[in-house]
Amino acid sequence: MFKNVSATFSIQGEPIQVHAVSTGAVAVKTKFRESRKKGWRAQLDFLLDKTFTEWMPIWVWIIEHPEGIFIIDTGENTRVNSPEYFKSSGMFSNWINTTQFRFQVSRADEIDQQLIRLGIDKSIVHAVVLTHLHLDHVDGLYHFPETRIVVHRREWEKPYGNLPKLYPYWLQPDLITLDTSYKTFSQAQFLTKAKDLIAVHTPGHTYGHMSVLLKTDTCHILFAGDICYYEEQVTHQRFSGINVTYKGAESSYANIRALAQQEPLIFLPSHDANAGERLAGHAFLNFDRG
Ligand SMILES: [Zn+2]
Structure with missing residues (x-):
């Protein structure tokens, strides 16, 4: 349904590939994606x-980085189509x-199949980095039992809206602290x-x-996770209906805005239909x- 994209950038003169692969599709309530209300009012x-x-x-x-292959989030798996999955x-x-959510995921969409099509052997993946622990970001984890999984310690210790019963039984992520700037x-x-x-937090x-920032020779790329659902939300200061901390969301938007004023920045939310195009077009x- 969504076209995968492979784009070339360079790091210290060396060409590198960055791939966007969609592991299926999701639909949410319109007021979940964006709301003028906050907190319980937004939820209701x-x-x-x-x-x-x-x-x-x-x-x-x-990211086919010179230091190894990094994968940001793992997407969905086909089991999500079953009404039994959440029991x-x-x-x-x-x-x-x-x-509240609708999913459309085929076996061919899953990350392991996507890697095969790209000719990437998953055993050589250097690390999987999770932006957060929500279902549609961790459901592909079961393909990576041997891989280093990187999670923010704060997310692990104080998750919100996660479903730990659906984690792979072997999951023991490498917990990192964000103690530099x-x-x-x-x-x-x-x-x-x-x-x-x-x-970056x-x-x-x-x-x-x-979120994860990649510094290339010409620009920074921000793999933004779910800080918002499409680019205009951050440029027009419009928030989703499902923020657990609005202060946090406002500071995240402000930090992204300030960075975009310093550096050319490609902004890639996890559910933005135009993100692949922007990656390919270096937009x-x-x-x-305005
Ligand atoms: Zn999420």
């Missing part, structure tokens, strides 16, 4: 909302997940020796939500477009 609003958004992608990002998570979670982000951590792949959607976040 989307629960009562009868309209769903159009299908949105579930992007996974693959183990209890009545409330089962109700939320079967009434990078450009406009006061909480960050370097993921490569070259300090060009950086986890972008709270809002969850307390410990993080930068522009706050002046």
Whole structure:
């Protein structure tokens, strides 16, 4: 449904590939994606909302970095299509997940199949980095039992809206702290020796939500996770209906805006239908477009 994209950038003169692959599609309540209300009012609003958004992608990002292959999030798996899938998570979670979201995932969409098509052997993947612990970001984890899984310690210790019963039984992530700073982000951590792949704290959607920045020779790329659902939300200061901390979301938007004013920045939310195109076209976040 969504076209995969492979784009070439360079790091210290060396060409590198960045791939966007969609592991299926998701639709949410329109007021879940965006709301003028906050907190419980916003939650009540989307629960009562009868309209769903159009299908949105579930992007996974693959970076063929000189230090190894990094995968940002793992996308969905086909089991999500089954109404039985959420039963183990209890009545409330089962109700939320079967009434508030719609999924369309085929076996060919899953990350392991996508890697095969790209000719990438998953055994050589250097690390899987999770922006947060929501279902549609962790459901592909079961393909990576041997891989280092990187999670923000804060997200692991204070998750929000996660379904741990659906985690692979072997999951023991490498928990990182964001105890350095990078450009406009006061909480960050370097993921490569070259300090060009950086986890940055972008709270809002969850307390410990993080995004991943890649510094290339010509621009920065922000693999944004679910800080918002499409680019205009951050340029027009419009928030989703499901922020656990609005202060956090506002500070994340402000940090992204400040970075985009310093550096050419490609902004890639996990469910943005136009993100693949912007990656391929090297299209930068522009706050002046109005
Ligand atoms: Zn999420």
